[in-house]
Amino acid sequence: MTAPRIALLTGRSDPARTGLPPVQEAFLEAVVPPGMIAVGDGYPWTGGAPERPVPLPLAALRNAAQWRAARSGAARAEVSARLARLKGDPLAIVTGSCGLDLLVCGWVPGLCDLVIALGPVRRRPAWAGVRIVTVVGRRDALARAFHRERPDIVVPCGHMSYWACPATRDAVARVLGDWRP
Template identity: 40%
Template sequence: MRLRVCFLTGRSDRSNTALSPEQRAFLDALPVGIDERLDVNFPYAPASGPWRPTPLPLASVRNARDYLAARHPRFALDHADAVRDVLTAADRTLVLAGSCGLELLAGLRLEAAAARSVHVLAYGPVARSRPLGLRLETVVGRRDALARRWARQADHVIDAGHLDYLASPEFRSIAVRAIERVRSPSRSLHPGAVA
């Protein structure tokens, strides 16, 4: 069985899909091979260069724009094909959906066939809706006031703020357990219900 792990987060820098150093370090710490991880972020085009930091106020505005854009049909027209290609390239896919990533995924309106083998681990989710047909597991930080407003019931509550999930050993352990479930064809992808 072929596994793929990928990030899906808002686009702080719309000109570049390169992963941040924190995202790369998080993938490096997971029990996955180089061929089992995708080293670019949504919308999964090749990186235009190395990752560059974006000031937090500007990153927040850009992520808010993506969040709002996901509500319109044009968003799915622009991005659904690329995301579908990523999600269906492996037998099973674990999506690490940070912040508004869950809203972006819902806005893509993917068909059931593309969602069937996908498990979403949403950390710090800021989403008004949940994508249908995907197995979903949510993680909210005790110090994450933003996500706590949106995710009333989380599968996991950990000691994290909105910007530091990837540095949390608790979150890494949750991700490792999710990978174990995704890898095992005899086990359910999620301990709870399908979204």
């Protein structure tokens, strides 16, 4: 067995690119405990082009389109195939916004045993053997509108600021530090 891994799963603001933005790279550097390996790019984890800034309205439209498309059979099959590539050694997945929805739509049994959902825009799934920790910002009206459950952790941020929020980073680092795969 190799070291446990952590992967980020969010919507893609630019479908042609899978590189993580600097704020997500800094997030991983801050939360990954010694002995854990971060998967170095974002969904679909193909080692594609580096991230480039996308205007917020365009990013929001693209994420909404992914959220909607994730319910189609073709999208489910694609997400499942991408997730299956991560299966193997212990894996924690940190989702952002519609990332939990993508994970649910493409769920592969036995994929991981820890999910940390930042600003989820859906209810918590009930998967046997998977610990799901929800983190919702006090100023995140979007997550509060769609999640509608008591979050495990509340942090002082809005929907677009989880990755840079020190309280979010501290909470995720604590959960990962306590994780025993």
